[in-house]
Amino acid sequence: MSRDGNMTSSSSSVNMNNMASLYSKDNNSLMPHHKRLVCFVEGNIGSGKSSTARELQLFNENCVSEQQRTDEWTLLSKYYEVGIHKKDIKLNYELQKQIANTYFKHYFKYNFQPLNVQRDSSLTVYDLFEMEQLEGIMKKYSNNIVQIHPNSVHVWSSMGKEVLLDGGRDHPSSSSSDRIGTSDTFNIFFEGILSSSGVFTVMEYNKGMIAEEDYLDLCANYDALKRGVTGHMAFYLKPKNNVDVCHERIKARKREFEGGIEKSYLKLIEEHYDSFMETVATKIPVFIIDNSTLDAKQTAALILDIINAAKKDIQYM
Secondary structure (H helix, E strand, O other), rough: OOOOOOOHHHHHOOHHHHHHHOOOOOOOOOOOOOOOEEEEEEEEEOOOHHHHEEEHHHHHOOOEEOOOOOHHHOHHHHHHHHHHHOHHHHHHHHHHHHHHHHHHHHHHOOOOOOOOOOOOOOHHHHHHHOOOHHHHHHHOOOOOOOOOHHHHHHHHHHOOOOOOOOOOEEEEEEEEHHHHHOOOOOEEEEOOOHHHHHHHHHHHHHHHOOOHHHHHHHHHHHHHHHHOOOEEEEEOOOOOHHHHHHHHHHHHHOOOOOOOHHHHHHHHHHHHHHHHHHHHHHOOOEEEEEOOOHHHHHHHHHHHHOOOOOOOOOOOO
């Protein structure tokens, strides 16, 4: 969900240079002059975003994951205790501000150079990937494990390209990490940043849980965030029988504050997620991954396999 401090509408004009000066990376080898391939890892609560992002970090020193800072979302547990079941507009807005602020703080430390594209233009599969190599990757996995989002396929097909989705091997091998990138190219994975505004803020507003003026304020701030950097591609983790699988995983991890999450809530999230990813897929390639039979390491290996098909001469950040 989206969840750190006080962000008022005046903060939508936040000084991006000041935010960029927050740059500090635990991995000292990641320097501003390095090229960055930026990916988003998205999915419902319990879909495996966090565990997959952790595995991506472990695969290769050139893979860096920026995970959701739930420890900084101090209002989240109160939301699950109270706000999820009753209309507490003030609590919802304060939580959304808290989450948005953590993204500003941690996102801009990378001092990205935004891609030189118009805001209304799209990065297509054709722009980013060696098509023959990507087709080989897609053929390697059965199409009930990974698919290119139909809207991303449409963008590619409209350019006269054909996507091959059917194929053989069901499960990825972790050996794919050996081929990732070059020494000056880093793969950066952001967990859940797109969905904070595009899914959860919209969902709370649609439920009447955020006032109109507060919703517009949050949108303005997220728009400022989006202007700072544009990603290359997204991976949407969507297990088969998504709601049931996610609910079982939530129960299994036994986080006390998640005890009140019900299937109906996860279903509502899924509906908003599906709608949002339809839009995302018209802007950047979106890969839908059914990780119901994959562990986090296998899911990460699949993602890295796809990234291996990226062109070497694309515009990095």
